[in-house]
Amino acid sequence: GDVLLRASDLAKHYPLRAESLTKRRRVLRAVDGVSLDVRGGETLGIVGESGCGKSTLGRCLVRLTDITSGRVEFDGQDITTLSARRLRRIRPGMQLVFQDPQASLNPRRRAGDIVAEPLLIHRYGDAAAVRRRVAELFDVVGLASAHLDRYPHEFSGGQRQRIGIARALATSPKLIVADEPVSALDVSIQAQVLNLFADLQEEFGLTYVFIAHDLGVVRHVSDRIAVMYLGEIVELAATEALYSAPAHPYTQALMSAVPEIDDGPATVKGAGAHRRERIVLTGEVPNPVAKPTGCTFHTRCPYARERCAVEHPRLTETASGRRAACHYPLDGQR
Ligand code: SF4
Numbered sequence: 001g002d003v004l005l006r007a008s009d010l011a012k013h014y015p016l017r018a019e020s021l022t023k024r025r026r027v028l029r030a031v032d033g034v035s036l037d038v039r040g041g042e043t044l045g046i047v048g049e050s051g052c053g054k055s056t057l058g059r060c061l062v063r064l065t066d067i068t069s070g071r072v073e074f075d076g077q078d079i080t081t082l083s084a085r086r087l088r089r090i091r092p093g094m095q096l097v098f099q100d101p102q103a104s105l106n107p108r109r110r111a112g113d114i115v116a117e118p119l120l121i122h123r124y125g126d127a128a129a130v131r132r133r134v135a136e137l138f139d140v141v142g143l144a145s146a147h148l149d150r151y152p153h154e155f156s157g158g159q160r161q162r163i164g165i166a167r168a169l170a171t172s173p174k175l176i177v178a179d180e181p182v183s184a185l186d187v188s189i190q191a192q193v194l195n196l197f198a199d200l201q202e203e204f205g206l207t208y209v210f211i212a213h214d215l216g217v218v219r220h221v222s223d224r225i226a227v228m229y230l231g232e233i234v235e236l237a238a239t240e241a242l243y244s245a246p247a248h249p250y251t252q253a254l255m256s257a258v259p260e261i262d263d264g265p266a267t268v269k270g271a272g273a274h275r276r277e278r279i280v281l282t283g284e285v286p287n288p289v290a291k292p293t294g295c296t297f298h299t300r301c302p303y304a305r306e307r308c309a310v311e312h313p314r315l316t317e318t319a320s321g322r323r324a325a326c327h328y329p330l331d332g333q334r
């Protein structure tokens, strides 16, 4: 499909309080120069360890937060600096599903009212029309409309996330950014909710940005995957290409750190199948306030050479047609 969402050199920096008056103010570079396209109807997975900036990136993409620099375009419109009033006009088209349904649903409101809220904000219609639409949304996400008047605590975790999804769907968005939507759920429930995402995409032609720290989960749902490290995208590839031969050493390390998952997230394969060369990451994730010079991964990279500590690699096409931010991409031959 055509490009629905485009980020260009996007950055989100948080100034931190100076430790003392004589010291320079430090800056947390949560998102640091991200460029990506999301095509209509596809799922772009964003994966990385906690603290890599993926949630912040998700919030920037739907303009739930201000952007420090760079640009975001949605559906042909530059939304980087839109006023709150003009943002409200495009808000129905782009929605966020949150990680923790427990925390993102108001416990004192009935489920039906929670789902109705965006309809009321965007003046969907009269009370009867809103009620019909809410019942329809309950049906779409697999909840019984007889339970409209229940409170969030009367639902299971998986059902609560379905309420969050129904709320996101209410205004018929084109784009949904889902921020770790299953990581707070039991493993046995995760597959059901992922299948719901897949069904909804097919039914409504939705475009997803799907954020996860779990490589098994993103593999299951994504057409393409962006791998993030310290606020930057270090690799961007079609899902199968990424898994069959990662180009960036960090991607390879992430993959060797998790058990391989097949047939959906509920089945974890035994250690014997499809073993790949294991890389053990040494050292801690560096503090994003004091990012390493050169390649931000060089302090942990088993392949680092002198150049890596001084020269920052940009996300570019490698010899084998992968896109990786690495001076010495793996390209299958290392
Ligand atoms: Fe490793 Fe160097 Fe590539 Fe960075 S640029 S990932 S340090 S080989």
Ligand code: MG
Pocket (backbone or CB within 6 Å): 051, 054, 055, 180
């Ligand atoms: Mg997060």
